[in-house]
Amino acid sequence: MTEIIERPATTGPITAPNWGLTKFLDPLPIPPVLRPHSWWSQDMITIPMIVKRQRLHSELPESTLWTYGGHFPGPTIEVRSGKQLRISWSNEIDGEFPLAAVQGPLATAPASRPGRELDQKGYSIIEGVADLPSWTVVHLHGSRTNAGNDGWAHNAGLKGTSQLAEYQNRQQAMPLWYHDHAMAITRFNVHTGLAGMYLIRDEEEDALGLPHGDHEVPLIITDRNLDTDPVTHALTGQLLFKVPALPNGTLLPFTGPFNLVNGVIWPHVDVDARWYRFRLLNAANSRFYTLNLVDENNVPHNEAVRLIGTDGGLLPAPAELPSAGLTVAPAERFDVLIDFSRFPGQKLKLRNADPRLGGVEPDLMEFRVDSRAKHDPFTLPEKISASYTRLVHGTTLPEDHDHVWVALLLNAEGHPELWDLEQVEADPGGQGIIQLQDPNGGLKTFRMIGRVFDDTTGIFIDHDRWAVWNIVHVANGGPAHPIHIHLTEFQALFRRAFTTTFDQATERTTQPIDGFTDVPLEKYEEGWKDTIIVNPGQWVSVAGQFGGGTGEFMYHCHILDHEDEGMMRPFVVHPPEVAKFHVHPGGSHHHDG
Known part of the structure; x- marks a missing residue:
């Protein structure tokens, strides 16, 4: 009934x-x-x-x-x-x-x-x-x-x-x-x-x-x-x-x-x-x-x-x-x-x-x-959720976790895109390259491995594993994007502003992105989320655990026009015991970094 x-x-x-x-x-x-x-x-x-x-x-x-x-x-x-x-x-x-x-x-x-x-x-x-x-x-x-x-x-x-x-x-x-x-x-x-x-x-x-x-x-x-x-x-x-x-x-x-x-x-x-x-x-x-x-x-x-x-x-x-x-x-x-x-x-x-x-x-x-x-039995309490835990590296967020890197940008035609990124040892030249001077990890170089939904799947995460998603909006201007990741709730770890060096015509950074400034999170942004606003010239990092389901899921901009026009990509969550037998492009089972 x-x-x-x-x-x-x-x-x-x-x-x-x-x-x-x-x-x-x-x-x-x-x-x-x-x-x-x-x-x-x-x-x-x-x-x-x-x-x-x-x-x-x-x-x-x-x-x-x-x-x-x-x-x-x-x-x-x-x-x-x-x-x-x-x-x-x-x-x-x-x-x-x-x-x-x-x-x-x-x-x-x-x-x-x-x-x-x-x-x-x-x-x-x-x-x-x-x-x-x-x-x-x-x-x-x-x-x-x-x-x-x-x-x-x-x-x-x-x-x-x-x-x-x-x-x-x-x-x-x-x-x-x-x-x-x-x-x-x-x-x-x-x-x-x-x-x-x-x-x-x-x-x-x-x-x-x-x-x-x-x-x-x-x-x-x-x-x-x-x-x-x-x-x-x-x-x-x-x-x-x-x-x-x-x-x-x-x-x-x-x-x-x-x-x-x-x-x-x-x-x-x-x-x-x-x-x-x-x-x-x-x-x-x-x-x-x-x-x-x-x-x-x-x-x-x-x-x-x-x-x-x-x-x-x-x-x-x-x-x-x-x-x-x-x-x-x-x-x-x-x-x-x-x-x-x-x-x-x-x-x-x-x-x-x-x-x-x-x-x-x-x-x-x-x-x-x-x-x-009116009689009102409700009184606003000082505390709401006793079960809430703030994610902190090394304690509530395990040290052993994956890193996923994503770029948001305007392409050569001025249309917004979302890229899966794969970290590489050195700049291979050509288009589709993002370089970033990580304050905690030195120079990072990434190449684009997927820009529309039906490109090769590039993100694989073990079931129940924690992953930190690093979303870098490198466009010179353009819109803010609300990014939604299926399957998980996450917490924002930080929001950092930078001066972008991404060139639309060549679709790459002209020099490593550097000079980050922390943008304080709103108190509510420390709560559990599944959609996060990423503004131009910002690097937003979020952490979530990928449990409760397996298979091929999607992440995308939730401006529906952007999603339909290409700003959506797949990712896979699979049991770790199965992952070792899975042959896929790149040969790695996670996006570590």
């Missing part, structure tokens, strides 16, 4: 319009909750992928969406740590692909405007998107599971097929999420609505007495664009994938003018004057959010906010928000507490202060605090 809990939304008054839509008009919807139960040690449920027509705002016509179980976002799946769940993800999607996809010059028609602007602004249809079939594969992001259950990008299936996946859930309490991961079209499939949240619960979390029930709320944030009628210019409700193109034809990632929370544009929620727990997820294709809690005059009140968890679980102690707000990259999750008892009878907003807004409305949603005092 599967228990489905639907939570009704609340209602409220009209406020000011924006793009012809009234802000904070609609109540915040809460996705239905699936809590699988059985008398046996495992459960199995079926979640169909189906077409659904849904209003993204009550003043809009309905939008055609692809959904999990008829909901956008999909149902929140709640499980207990250690209790296995099997899901049959059933592709039952009918009809045409629901996106209108266009490209055009950024200078003449900003992609942050609704409508195609095909005639007067130089935009054109992106060929082939309208012809895409419903070809889907589900990745449970953050899950430790065998590779056969992980949503390998090439293993998507067409309508009438099912993906059978087994999730052991042998993980501490943490927020995961599920989304489509089909090769080359993830950005389009997720954009149609294929995403939802998955929560693992455990006894340590239970013992904290955190706000729960109606006082624990998922906030799944994303952005969209919408088409307009060519005559009336009214919004039609059709999803519009509108992206700018550079003069050389390179498409920039999607960002849209409409921000949605739980599938609704600019919603509001009525809250009691007490502590609430929000499970925050950035499910956008590429948009970063820098979040602040502000009053009606846009004055920040982040002193009422505490972070208690990240992608991989609970923090050791509550952390304050950074002074400029909490930056949340695509795929990152945060466990957030807000004390509304400080604001009886007031209205507050969740507001985006990210400098990459590009003129888009910064308000995301409104909180309407009840004026009556």
Whole structure:
């Protein structure tokens, strides 16, 4: 049996319009909750992928969406740590692909405007998107599971097929999420609505007495664009994938003018004057959010906010928000507490202060605090997770571990790439060379051994072994990349800035990268993560243990446009007893360094 809990939304008054839509008009919807139960040690449920027509705002016509179980976002799946769940993800999607996809010059028609602007602004249809079939594969992001259950990008299936996946859930309490991961079209499939949240619960979390029930709320944030009628210019409700193109034809990632929370544009929620727990997820294709809690005059009140968890679980102690707000990259999750008892009878907003807004409305949603005092059994504790251990070389991080080296860059055409690197004794000359003056290990020389997904696999890690991933963003400028590594939770060890010497034209460093400056980690960055922001001119080092599953997995940039266009590479986790018999290029079983 599967228990489905639907939570009704609340209602409220009209406020000011924006793009012809009234802000904070609609109540915040809460996705239905699936809590699988059985008398046996495992459960199995079926979640169909189906077409659904849904209003993204009550003043809009309905939008055609692809959904999990008829909901956008999909149902929140709640499980207990250690209790296995099997899901049959059933592709039952009918009809045409629901996106209108266009490209055009950024200078003449900003992609942050609704409508195609095909005639007067130089935009054109992106060929082939309208012809895409419903070809889907589900990745449970953050899950430790065998590779056969992980949503390998090439293993998507067409309508009438099912993906059978087994999730052991042998993980501490943490927020995961599920989304489509089909090769080359993830950005389009997720954009149609294929995403939802998955929560693992455990006894340590239970013992904290955190706000729960109606006082624990998922906030799944994303952005969209919408088409307009060519005559009336009214919004039609059709999803519009509108992206700018550079003069050389390179498409920039999607960002849209409409921000949605739980599938609704600019919603509001009525809250009691007490502590609430929000499970925050950035499910956008590429948009970063820098979040602040502000009053009606846009004055920040982040002193009422505490972070208690990240992608991989609970923090050791509550952390304050950074002074400029909490930056949340695509795929990152945060466990957030807000004390509304400080604001009886007031209205507050969740507001985006990210400098990459590009003129888009910064308000995301409104909180309407009840004026009556409420009894609140919750008191913010000084400590959150007693099981948390900070990774330190030689103690909690074993000395015997592997090193993986990855480069992020802009290639000769100005397109972002992700390279697997192999350490070599000396500079062999030619392209694809990165040299780095390691403060702890002298000169290191690396050559590129893979730059697109289907190149030779270059990373092999023994099951249950610890590995330190060194991610070096050598581009001269360019975007920050949120890097996601499947199978593991990791901790950031350090973040170092440097002046890059990488030359795009020759695709190599002109001299060894040196002159590193430590960039202090935010307190929450010391928590368990599976996605980490790597800025241009930075070397970020993370450490994780690769247990809980074996097989061939993926790591990639979680800007979905970048992932689809090449910034994704495979790696293998296999038993050490098998590794000695495995013959593969290079002859080494690990990336030691």
